[in-house]
Amino acid sequence: MLPFLAALITPWLTRRLGHNAAWLLALAPAAIFIHFLGFSAEVADGGIVTGGFQWVPSYNVSFSWLIDGLSLTFALLISGIGALIILYSGGYLKGHKQLGRFFSFMLLFMGAMLGVVISDSFLMLFVYWELTSITSFLLIGFDHTREASRRAAIQALVVTGGGGLALLAGLLVIWNITGVSQVSLLLNYGDEVRASPFYLLALFLVLGGAFSKSAQFPLHFWLPNAMEAPTPVSAYLHSATMVKAGVYLLMRLNPVLGETVWWETILPVFGGATLIVGTLLAIRQTDLKLMLAYTTVSSLGLLVMLTGFGSEYAISAAVLYLVAHSLFKGGLFMVAGLIDHEAGTRDVTRLGGLRKAMPVTFIAALAGAISMAGLPPFLGFLAKEEIYYALWATDPWSLAFVAVAVVGNGLMFVIGFAVALKPFLGPEVKTPKHAHEGPVLLWLGPLTLGVAALVAALISPLTHRFISSPMASAISGEAETVTISVIPHMGPALILSLVTIAFGIVAYRMLDRLRAGMASLLQTIGWGPDRGFDQFVSGIVRLSGAVTRIVQPGRLDFYMTATFVMIAIALFAPMAWYGEWPSMPVWPADVQFHELAVFAIAFLGLGAVIYARDRLTAIVSLGVQGFAVALLFMLFGAPDLSFTQFMVETLAVVILALVMTRLKLSASDHRATRDKLIDMSVSLVCGTGFALYLLAVTQQPFNPYISDFFAAYSKIVAHGTNVVNVILVDFRGTDTLGEIAVVMVTGLAVLSLIRVSVGYAGIKIGDNDPDRREETR
Template identity: 85%
Template sequence: MSAAAPATTLLVLVLPFLAALVAPWLTRRLGHNAAWVLALAPLAVFVRFLGFAGAVADGAAVTGGFAWVPSYNVSFSWLIDGLSLTFALLISGIGTLIILYSGGYLKGDARLGRFFSFMLLFMGAMLGVVVSDSFLMLFVYWELTSITSFLLIGFDHTREASRRAAVQALVVTGGGGLALLAGLLVIWNVTGVSQLSELFAHGDALRASPFYLLALLTVLGGAFSKSAQFPLHFWLPNAMEAPTPVSAYLHSATMVKAGVYLLMRLNPVLGDTVWWETLLPLFGGATLIVGTLLAVRQTDLKLMLAYTTVSSLGLLVMLTGFGSEHAIAAAVLYLVAHSLFKGALFMVAGLIDHETGTRDITALGGLRKAMPITFVAAMAAAISMAGLPPFVGFLAKEEIYYALWAANPWSLAFVAVAIIGNGLMFVIGFAVAIKPFFGAPVATPKAAHEGPVLLWLGPLVLGLTALAAGLLSPLSHRFVSSPMASAVAGRAETVTISVIPHLGMALLLSLVTVAFGIAAYRMLDRLRAGMARLLEAIGWGPDRGFDQVISGIVRLSVAVTRIIQPGRLDIYMTVTFLLIAAALILPMAIYGEWPSMPAWPEDAQFHELVVIAIVPIGLLAVMLARDRLTAIVSLGVQGFAVALIFMLFGAPDLSFTQFMVETLAVVILALVMTRLKLLASDHRPTGRKAVDLAVSLACGGGFMLYLLSVTQQPFNTALSDFFGAYSKTIAHGANVVNVIIVDFRGTDTLGEIAVVMVTALAILSLIRIRTPRPGLIADNDPDQPRADLGKAN
């Protein structure tokens, strides 16, 4: 471990958020050219994290941070090792290109400044996820990615489809975030640590804990929802309602890989168990197949790429679940390769849409001469996606087959899954890179031409980076692949695969994949039609299921609300007092802790008996009162009796307070009653009166029993001694009661004042209600004819 300069690292972590604050102002002054200035923020983050590459490559893990709530071991801290560093470089590096791309894509849009702000907030949130060491900060940033992605997906909020997609993403990923919080709390409880850097030493204890499965399932709930694993995959393609820069960033380097990051991060402590090595490959393999099959069905370039992202995430989860040395190396290589080629292809899809006016692959063709730079970028990304040399995607695919191949049914099944998935991704990659650019030119809504530099710079740089990562594999392994694999495995690992093919089963399986991909590409139209018929025959799917679940929740909430909120105050009061009575009496009944009844005092004085007798007399007066005003006045008798008791037993200040409260209460209630149109007397039926009597007796008896129980407990003088000893020395007050109210319980007193204020405002609202004058009709009364209020001009 080594420590990073806290101030500098903290600055780069908050830099995207600072840039988000100035983005609208800067865009109003510079227009789309503000992209060049705003891109400096993620570029500075990239450069800063690049400075850690040497130390991390040598095996160091850079830590730092600040104590936030030391008593609960909560801190704002970061952990920079091979895993977090790779993610941070992808987030900031691709983020720099995405900011530039956004300036060109949304040029002239009045909302560009707000879009920049949302994108930078999203970038800062994702950066926080991957470098957080503290459990709490990881969760906070995790949920912040859900919130910022909601803003980005629903950016075009005037469209219903965008609003639905944003809500869907927020519900699914937000719900997963709550599952993750539960998992982190379980891990915290089992291990006693709240930082990832300390957690790695407790892997054996966590795996041996009876709560391991609970921790695993809750963590998987968070990871699977964020990384769109089947059957929670449906939100990710729907997120394509967002502008293309969002799609490119979302799919290449940010939120959808957060779940994969979490699984890789926790592999050293949750991995290497039967549950881990079963659940992850099964769900990952299913997601890989489902994603590629659904991608074949699409004709929209963005949707084709979106579904292959789902399949790629499934492949990463599957490899992480296998957990072997080569499986981890394959997952690391494929994650980097996918970030590069998928970001490039999404930007290519957006560029084609921007310059031709359509993303429908069946309505495109012959763009190679009109958009040569875009074509080069698309081909570079497609070759890497197809897993062909000399791009980094080839390294990933070779390592995948090397990791999966074994002579047992379990491994052979997943080899078949990988061949089908990789073959169909080969098809989609080249479909996006070839079909729009070759063939006879097709008339498009806009005359096709090459886009501006802001649009083609990003995909071209990412395509060339994928090529360089493959050709310079020893260098990329030294600073990226090996440190990242070591962090995922929890031990030192070295990745050595190169672009030079090696004879063996992995190369043979790669050739089988390529052959299958070529054959499938040649019959893509028939595959698309077949998948369309299959999906039509199936009909129901998780996306429709989401709508049904949300609709069911709404109907259930309406039904429950009608039961518990019928709009009648008497029902609310009855239920409230019933619950109070139950809370007071049931614990005593269940545990048999009834208090002893007090003996009648033998030395009771006559005046004390008189004061006590006032209470039942006042109660009887309330019950026998013939009108409400008399009942209100009689009710004050109870409070006066209590005030007299306070006075007799040496508490004049409490007695005075009680007299004032009761007097004001009676006056205010009487005043309110005169302003409300109520019946002069109580006309409740006998049955209702019986119920109310029973409830009141239960509450009164419950409080009586509770107070008797409290007074029969041994008196603890700790608080009394504290207040007596320190009221003068700390609060400089001789009156202990005043000191308690004003100093020691000042916040409580402030809360009581606030309650009184709110009550006063409510009473004022009731008093100010005016009865409509005869002849005037309420605007919302549908049963009365309206007067002619005038004619429109």
């Protein structure tokens, strides 16, 4: 809850301290980091921390949390990197008039992502999952005056929000299969879920949520477009938050949905395709942020591919790479923003020679690039070695993915060093702004993350004990131990690493030609998922317009006809479907003359309504039906109800007559014969339906429970002997008050119509004053 509380005071704090408020606001995620760090020893020893309280006990819905190796690692990354991002934001957006709003959105985003990774309850997980989509929408569209920002925000919301609905359906299916609604309990039901006939349905729905959130091909297009957000958002989004939520979900559900042919086929195939597509598209870019954004797509594909393989070493590789990616990608994004902030451009072709002007930034960039390239002695090297160790085998399936990994890692090598070297080395290039080193708020974050990647690799035994091994154990569902160190070992993994480095060096030297080639290829292909999204949205808008023109044509007679047709369907369909037609009543032999007279009055009134030649006669004749019903109430011993019916019918006739005389309507009905036949048919069907329905109800055995209750308690509870009055005034007094309010509002509406009609009637049509005529119009 701390990020949400901090978000409340952020605008007030920023108004008073300006960008320096970042130092105080960063204390919130720093405190969260320290708090979660306190669980490290317990989790490293195999412990799991759970807690919470019942929310809706009747549906087994709880507000609960689960802290194990997986959730703890994510929580530490979210809070630790989050603290650095808050500081970075203070320097990057210094002087921005909406800085307070930005800080609030960032803290809300942080709280939402923390909620996702520590949630134990399905409902809690889904609520926080959707909250990440909403807060990312606010952050991506932060510069809402720009059309590109608004489009990117809407695109991200549509794609990830739709995936969230798929996830909700998937969780409901899993709940239906297992009967449990907590993740901690679900982990024990893997065999039951995999054996269920609904397994594939649950799998596809969950993958829909995960793939959309983690930008898997072909849903990858929203993530690069999200670069319209300010750089602090990009750095946080790509390193530790929303884009890894899908990966987190797949890792969390691996013990439940994994170890099947479907899981071990779909995830590697889509993950491998995303890895290659992302790196190829990254080669095409010249914007530093877009280069890094597409490599994030690639890295997410690599993580999904490794999770799908599911072997012990594949899980260990996924764990190491996830942590390494969070560190180097967060740092490199902050470097890209720092270059843009101090040099005035992110175009790599317009940058060069910044090493002397920005030495600290260069060191931070180099650290991130070395880790991203998988070179020792950084954590990225450990991850890459473990990846090759996990994938290497001699069968065609494994060799295909080894090739995919080598190509993907080699191209990420190229992009990493293109970001870290090209802006800083070579001859000095004149930039839009005079380049100089940024303030401490800007370079503290990337430098810290670079040092963290180095230290984590150098002290790998401690890293594995407190981070890698507990996380791998949580993903596998059984105890795992990660042992890889920064010291290379001879074998296929090292050979593949050398091949990757050689390929990366060659591709780096050919970067300009590769970029031109990819640009030509993409131009030849033309259509892509991004354009397809626009076409999809445009199609939905056109379809909505067409449907609206059909069902909302702006004609009251159409609405009334459609309403009564649906009423007729609602009346007849259940009776026809279940065969519950009522028995036709038998005409009683002892009918009295006055009872027959009431029926005769009703029939005469009906005939008068049908054959009336003008509207006023029809309205008055319509009241005869209500008076006949009132007489029936009186004959059957309900004088209060009868009196109410008389009053209502009288009031209705008077109001309708008054309105009709004030409105400028023709005296009689001039509808076409076809329209009259349609209306007659609909009214007959509805009337017959209500008659049959009432017959069916009255033929059911009478249950006196409610009647006995009111008869017994009206005097005791409400101190009234008139049961009807007591029901209206006491037992359902609030409902009666609502009905009175409706009548009052209706009366006011009628009064307004009358006053408007009178006002127009008082205008002299022949007034020759042009101004008066304009005022009349």
